[in-house]
Amino acid sequence: MTGPIVRASPGLDATMATSALRPRDSDKGKQQPYRNVLLRSLPEADLKELAKHLQPVALTRRLALETPGAAISNVVFPESGVVSILARAPRDRRIEVGLVGFDGMTGFTALLGDNIAINETIVQVAGDGWRISTAALLQLTRGSPTLLSALLRYVHAFMAQSMQTALANGSAKLEERVARWLLMSHDRVHSDELALTHDFLAQMLGVRRAGVTIALQILESKRLIRARRSLITILDRAGLKRQANGSYGAAETVYDRLFRPDWRTAAD
Numbered sequence: 468m469t470g471p472i473v474r475a476s477p478g479l480d481a482t483m484a485t486s487a488l489r490p491r492d493s494d495k496g497k498q499q500p501y502r503n504v505l506l507r508s509l510p511e512a513d514l515k516e517l518a519k520h521l522q523p524v525a526l527t528r529r530l531a532l533e534t535p536g537a538a539i540s541n542v543v544f545p546e547s548g549v550v551s552i553l554a555r556a557p558r559d560r561r562i563e564v565g566l567v568g569f570d571g572m573t574g575f576t577a578l579l580g581d582n583i584a585i586n587e588t589i590v591q592v593a594g595d596g597w598r599i600s601t602a603a604l605l606q607l608t609r610g611s612p613t614l615l616s617a618l619l620r621y622v623h624a625f626m627a628q629s630m631q632t633a634l635a636n637g638s639a640k641l642e643e644r645v646a647r648w649l650l651m652s653h654d655r656v657h658s659d660e661l662a663l664t665h666d667f668l669a670q671m672l673g674v675r676r677a678g679v680t681i682a683l684q685i686l687e688s689k690r691l692i693r694a695r696r697s698l699i700t701i702l703d704r705a706g707l708k709r710q711a712n713g714s715y716g717a718a719e720t721v722y723d724r725l726f727r728p729d730w731r732t733a734a735d
Contacts, residue, residue: 503544503545503571505572505617517604520600520604521597522597523597524596526547526548527593528591529589531587531588535555535584535585539574542573544596545568545569545594546596548595549566551563551565551590551591552564552588561587561670562673564633565625566628568594575621575622578605578615578622579622582601621725623725624725627722636673641679642685643711644682645683646691646707651715654719660698660699662698664697665679686710690702
């Protein structure tokens, strides 16, 4: 099975990938345990059937997985890396409404009866994962209520995350939003180092680059992070949680309740 050609959105960096999702050559035919928490949560019989359709894929940075108005041809379960889901409006306005990593899946709106993307979905931190065609996944869910129920639990968890993002965007100070965003990314990358530019972070948060620079300087002055060119290092996770001022934690509690409380590797 080959994936669809995906197009970069003109408003983002010109380096946005335009090639299709592609299997990793080194992994073809290789059996590996799953790192994705959602996959690991599935009943054994459901995972066994699902695994027959999964193909390993490389998630390269800035790769577009979904484009507004286009069909969602594949669903991806990341094993590593971070994927951003962006809402878009006219005049090239966009803002991130959610993050997906090894905690979940992309393309989940197809489970709700609509396989036409309404948001832009791009890889912000490179990684890898598993791909299944949307048609195959929907066919499996029609034959297994337990599989559908498990996947819809993740949809609920993502909705909780998106609601908290809306609250933070509307009521939190920018440095609090940046702290929350760094914590959410930190949850999903298994590293204290985040390869990110100020420009990209500004696009994700829907603010000016200068505002992000000032917010990062505030966090750095408190020795919570170290910011270098295209690299942010988390120094004090607990301090970042305090800086987030309540904007981080509610959605994570929902996810912990629905799945498992120890899915993050970063110690609080």
